[in-house]
Amino acid sequence: MHPAPSVILFTVLSGLGFGVLAVLGLGALPLAGWAAAFAWGLGYALAVGGLGASTFHLGNPQRAWRAFSQWRTSWLSREAWASVAALLVLAPTAMSDVFGWGLPRILGGLGAALAALAVLCTGMIYAQLRTVPRWNHWITPALFLAFAALGGAIVTVRLPWALGLCAILAGLLVAAFQRGDGAFAARGATLGSATGLDRLGAPAVFELPHSGPNYLTREMIFVVGRRHAAKLRVLAVVLACLLPAAILAALPAPVAAVLATAVHLAGAFAARWLFFAEAEHVVGLYYGRR
Amino acid sequence: MTALPETTARKLGLVIDLDTCVGCQACVTACKGWNDQGYGVPLSDQDPYGADPSGVFLNRVHAYQMQPPEGASVVVNFPRSCLHCEVAPCVTVCPTGASFKRAEDGIVLVNEDACIGCGLCAWACPYGAREMDAAAGVMKKCTLCVDRIYNDNLAPEDRLPACVRTCPTGARHFGDLSDPGSAVSRLVAEREGYALMPEMETKPVNRYLPPRRKGAAGVAPLVPLVDVQATGLAGWLDRMLGKI
Known part of the structure; x- marks a missing residue:
């Protein structure tokens, strides 16, 4: 996406x-x-x-x-x-x-x-959205809630909560990455089911309906930028969860609040960018791309 | 209202024959031509004659190649448009009520005056049936030519969706798929018509008719030409060289 x-x-x-x-x-x-x-x-x-x-x-x-x-x-x-x-x-x-x-x-x-x-x-x-198998799970709203709760706890330096929420969010992020990687295959949608042509043999794209991009390919078949996904996943967990927890534990409250919030936000943006960039829509099957 | 109707009196839809579709794109052109001046805003193009052309179409024709276990590969032209699903996820996600399914005939439409152009309905559709109009900022989709099929100003033979009316090979059929006696329903029954992506649980109304299994040719047609017996001097040489 x-x-x-x-x-x-x-x-x-x-x-x-x-x-x-x-x-x-x-x-x-x-x-x-x-x-x-x-x-x-x-x-x-x-x-x-x-x-x-x-x-x-x-x-x-x-x-x-x-x-x-x-x-x-x-x-x-x-x-x-x-x-x-x-x-x-x-x-x-x-x-x-x-x-x-x-x-x-x-x-x-x-x-x-x-x-x-x-x-x-x-x-x-x-x-x-059943059409985006990576998102189609309770872990998605759990992630959004954990981000909001942790962000609130970091900005206001609520210490025992913030540290616990850091651990919860880190766990949810890792779980979401792992589950998400197998989600598309688990949904069972293939070019065969999308076209019904698997009854004749394994289908492959022969010719595209249009030579340029259209709304569908621009909006839902986002393939650039997944190259650095592995690095961004590590960055997201470290910046959104681990580093803010260390900063909050080590530094005095006013400094920690500003620094930890800035680091957490950078991690949150990385995680949210990945949330969209890594999500694959089933319509990509028709184009032979996800 | 974006709640789906419990039942619809009729289920109007298309039946597309993948056996006879030749991929001429006439349905794409006819659809664009009619809907450019019919229901709602025109289907805009961006940079149509420039280096990076792009535009809204309600119907796109793909082509796929299959390799059966035996014999030559098969190429199938595959038109893709809105399937007017019974459980249309594009309708229920709409926050404004712009997207709706008609109780009387099951057609899924967009009320463009209420569409905010958020794009969520296009995300919810597995089939890529909806495209945002970049000029007007509203969602466009197949209307089943609702402004043709009930239009008393048109001759009776023209009261069909533009894609069906124009198809030169008769690969596109229009009718009521809730009536088991209708021509389209009988066609689906005879030819084992199927729905796309049943795992998405959208219950599409449109059906696709699979390509017929062609009888396999006993001998490849070029084999007799290749198996030429040499005669005369060449024949003598052939026999002698074969013995060495």
Whole structure:
């Protein structure tokens, strides 16, 4: 699948933003006044900025409001609802922290749950696709949730949590890489089943329907850039999980927060780029390429 | 609404005969020609006469080669377009309700006025049936020529999808596949028509008719020409040299 920069930016930043907002909503980082305003502001900026970036890949972003209409069937629509609901429900808690109103924490907890739901919906948009066997598994939403939770814990330096989540995310990443490599074959789709021509013998592409690229080949048959996949996998696990854990354990909190967040984000971008670049769509079978 | 209808009154679709398709691309051209000025925005091209041409087509004709266990290899032309699936994943993933399946005839359509061009429906389709229009930013797909098949302004023989109407070898058939007595259903039954990628569980309506098994030629036609018996001086030389 084509790794569109706007979608990578959106999923990484909004995931991190919702992670930060969830930590703050739960009251796990007791802050007040300007410090609270900065932390909540950061969370909102990341989440809203990421959602904004998601509209860049739309053909007609002026109609984006219509995406709220199909929550009964569409995970993309559910994501829109959960995102907006989380941002709205968390607002009173944010203001309560900044201005010292002392609102009950239960509202913040509800907001944190909605933030988690928004991230889950993002993951389900990909996990629901039978056509992309590498994504079509519960490990996909688990990865998105783990990224958001770890990102939130790193930015706010919640130490015992952050270290545990580093281990969980590293494990999930390795598991996803390993399962993903056999997923396409396990789905059973071949050029034979795609054309039904295996009843005459093993089919091979004789001639392509068009000499240039088209929307399908550009969007779903992304074959460049898988060359460095093995190195990028190591980089993703080291930068997103292992190095931030070491930085958080070794350095004092303010320095560690900035440094570990920067390193974690670099790892998250590498992992998300791979998430798209390595994913193979079954339509590639018709073109003899995946 | 992007919920799929429980059942559809009819299941309109195509039956494509891979035995008679000659790969002339007439269906591709007729489809582009009609749908360029029919339902929804035109099918745009980018840089059509330049170095890197690209454009939207609702129908693409591939060609595949098979090597049977015995005999010569077989080349099959393979038109690929929307199969108007009963369990259409492109419909349920749509966040805006632009993508829908009609309860009356099962045709899967896009309401382009509601399409935001997110591309998720194209991701959900295993068959590559949907292509984004780069000029209008909306998703395009086969409409089964919904603006021809019910069009009273056309002569009755023209009330067919453009690809079916134009096919010079009669390799494309259109009809109601829910009616076991329809011509297309009988064709599917007689010729053991099949659905593509059943493992995707999309329950396509369209069917493909496999190429007929040709009788294997007893002797390759060129063998008698190769087995020439020399006569005269050449024959004598042949016999003598064979004895040495």
